[in-house]
Amino acid sequence: MTQEIRVTNYPEVLTDRASHYCPGCHHGTAHRLVAEAITDLGLVDKTILVGSIGCSVFIYNYLSLDAIESPHGRAPAVATGVKRARPDKIVFTYQGDGDLASIGMAEIMHCANRGENITTIFVNNTVYGMTGGQMAPTTLVGQKTTTCPGGRCRENEGMPIRMTEIIASLGGVAFAERVAVNNIKNIKKARKAVTKAFEYQTKEVGFSFVEVLATCPTNWRMTPLQANKRIETEMIPYFPLGNFKDVLAKEEK
């Protein structure tokens, strides 16, 4: 007989329900980091979630927060409206790479550049997950997807976009970091970055952004273990981890 043992407790804001994500998908881990940050900072009562389009469209099922859906890519604009209407609340968007770096490129750039006091959690799995594994702006050169079956080719599709670097270059941005959740060490760093991003919002210093390198075992046609490994061997070399902007750290120095 198997017995289920819960080895850790849920943060308050994470709901106790089975997720719809595929086995080995990092969306769940990313959700948890957000839930922990919001709980640790005591922001549960005052946080408003702006969901997006993609596999994470049901994020409101897992985080018990006031929430609103937005059209594909428009979450930063919707979040801007929410924050302007409720400047005293904590507002964040949770977006995939297709959502943020393709259709929603204009919205994220201008929201960040205006320095909206908003946090964006950007889950980069180098593919359009929900629609069945098509090429994303972040798809790596050589990576096969259903719309670049021969592998992404630089001449035809251009190079994958490094969003955190671009975001960090914008004036209104207070914090920009790229993290991964493929091992315990990286998860710990990711947790710190996500918490900092929300903390900076409470300090009203500008836009905060965390890119999470994530797996999509299903559309990568890999096992969860292989997918985790791919983060290390293929993604991190092109999408380097680390902090690209931290306005408060600069001030401290």
Added chain:
Amino acid sequence: MSTPKRIFVKGNEAISRGALAAGMKCFFGYPITPQNDIPEFLSQALPDAGGQFVQAESEVAAANMLLGAAGCGIRAMTSSSSPGMSLKQEAISYMAGSELPGVLVNVSRGGPGLGDIGPSQGDYFQSVKGGGHGDYKLLVLAPGTVQEAYDLTIKAFDLAFKYRNPVLVLADAIIGQMKEPVVPWVPENLDPDEGQDWGLQGATNRGPRLLKSLFLDDGALAGQNQKLQAKYQAMQAEVDQELFLTEDAELIVVAFGSIGRIVKSTIRKLRAQGHKVGLVRPITLFPFPSEVLLNLAKEGKRFLTIEHNMGQMVEDVRLSIRTVADSAFHGQLPGNLPTPDDFEEPILKALEG
């Protein structure tokens, strides 16, 4: 009510002032002629009144900002002109689906495409028949004077919250750019709790609230659509129109907005010559004053629809009266500013029958 003092302002300014009087807290805009006076006026006046003005990066973003602000249960607005309204349709559909009370203003211009910056009523279909995807309706209000632009903007906010639905004020370049005297007024007893029982504010001491338009569970989308349709049915109570000399009229001209008001001048002139012509000017384009038209048709009156397009509202006029009568049509091409004289001949022709 504040002391009534007349001011002499453009329609665009009247819309802006009406929104301020209605307690608007957020405005999101993007430049396009002929509505630029609205964001320009509000960029100063709204922050002065303690609200938030954002010049968005596009109409797409502006409408989505409206979606977010409306989701917080506060009074918010965006304005644009025809090409910009096309870009806003995505968010409008989501707002209708999520039942969010935003106010949108279209100071419409000539199209299709880039068209021109002159007046036109070419956006009637887009305004009342959808525009975005899905089976939804907007409440659509069409001012015919600058005073009405002020009044209907205030009304738009009330209706948006009453039905939790986006409301569109459909003006055109004539209304937007014309100066007329306006008696400003401030609505009494604005409900301080408006939107508080459903708007986003952080889940303080209660369960979380969710505003969405995605319904995947078995039967859930059907249920939502049923609820929306019932709401659109209830909106029939808001039908409004101006009737001008209709009682003894043999011919009823149906015209809305600025064209309705120009036609009114033509009718005054023709009346002086003894012609029995009257006007029905729909003020709500959705809901459409079908019953009013049908009753007039049953009295044996004949109809002529005049529009600043090649025939859009005329379809709704014909649908309204189809069991007893038909409507003739006169279309005014865009690219010009019609005068009362332009409509004399078509009206006389329709009178001859």
